[in-house]
Amino acid sequence: MKALRFSASGDLADLRLVDVATPVPSADEVLVQVKAAGLNPSDVKNVLGRFPYTTLPRIPGRDFAGVVVEGPPALLGQEVWGTGRDLGFFADGSHAQYLRVLATGVAPKPGHLSFTQAAGLGVPYTTAWDALERSGVGKGTRLLVIGANGAVGSAALALAKLRGAQVLAAVRRPDQVDVLQAQGVEAIALGQPQELGVQVHAVFKGGAEVIFDTSGFWLPAAVAGLAPFGRIAIIAAPVDGHVQLPALALYRKGGTVVGVNSLLYSCEQCAVMLGAFGRFFDEGLLPLPTGLREVALADGVECYEQVNSGSPDKFILLP
Known part of the structure; x- marks a missing residue:
């Protein structure tokens, strides 16, 4: 089969x-014919050597949508989607014509999503879902999403609206x-x-x-906009990994910082998440993604x- 693969890391020339x-699946695995695979920034960072635990040689790629062609009879011919920490790091990933994965590591693809659309949602939506879950976002929660125009931010807006939260989006440009x-x-x-604290309090009384x-740069400034006992979820950091945290202001508010890392979740755990919110696409409660760039x-x-x-651009690779 055709696949993208790197045998050394540190340069995209690899x-x-x-x-x-x-690949040949074992008894508890399926072989998925990949119809579409999403390209995420973490896939690029992987080839560049940002994840020292990656074993080589390796086929990268975390997100996928396709058809089960080998495996348990109940799954044969089923359209599935998936993502997970192992793919592209400890096991070969989705940027190939076929993918071997645990049978419990795939979820039924929502019928209203094309293969291309489903392949573009794995990492962004599971990341946003995890952030909202672990931050306790529910009906009436006053939620600020910084970087709301990005893939994860857009997913967070859609999922938060579904939960009945009060949402405020923060973006860079007036347009x-x-x-x-x-x-x-x-x-x-x-x-x-x-200025961020004043802006937030102008919309949300009490913060x-x-x-x-979602940007990795606004954690220190966000503390001023936080309500008592509030939570700040983060998914990124500056290149050097450090920020100046106003600890006094944070603990006086009883605030909590929640680190969100999609690479903590296996394909099986991600399949549970995909199953939890995937049905909402078929029910018309979540927007269908647009603007995806299909590339061979x-x-x-x-x-x-x-x-x-x-x-x-959000690139979707088509094997």
Whole structure:
């Protein structure tokens, strides 16, 4: 089969399109014919050597949608989707024509999602779902989402609305504010960090009960906008991994920082999440993704390079 694979890390030049043997599933596994595979920034970072625990050689790729062609009879021919920590790190991932994964590591693909759409949702939606779950976002929760126009931020908005939360979106540019407001989402434009608390309190009396920072840069500033006993969920950090946290202000509010890392969850655990919210796509309660860029797997290396150069496009590789 055709696959993207790297035998050394540290440079995208190490990633190549190669011919490899089609994997053979064991008794508790399935073989999925990959119809579409999402490309996430973490896949690019993996090839660049940011995850030292990755074993080599390795086929990268976490998110996938496809059809089960080998495995338990009950699953044969089923359209499935999935994601998980092992794929691309300890086991070969989805940027290939076929993928071997535990039978319990796939979830039924929602019928209203195409293969391309399903392949673009795994990491963003499971990350957002985990952040909202562990931050206690429910009906009436005052929630600020920083970076609400990104993949994870957009997922968080959709899932939070489903939970009945009061949502405030924070984005960089005024035109992004206009787009969100046209969609019925209250939004603010991020300015100077010291202004964020005032902006939040102007909308949420008493502050935000939960702040979800998807950017990695607003944790210190977010404390000022936090309500008593509030939670700040984070999924990223500056390159050096450090921020100056105003600890005095945080503990005086009884605040909590919640670290959210999708790489803590196996394919089996992610399949449970996908099953939990996947049905909402078929019920018309979650928006169908748009603006995805379909690219042949053979051109995948170039897509990795574009993501590494800062492209905002969501690439979907088609084997």
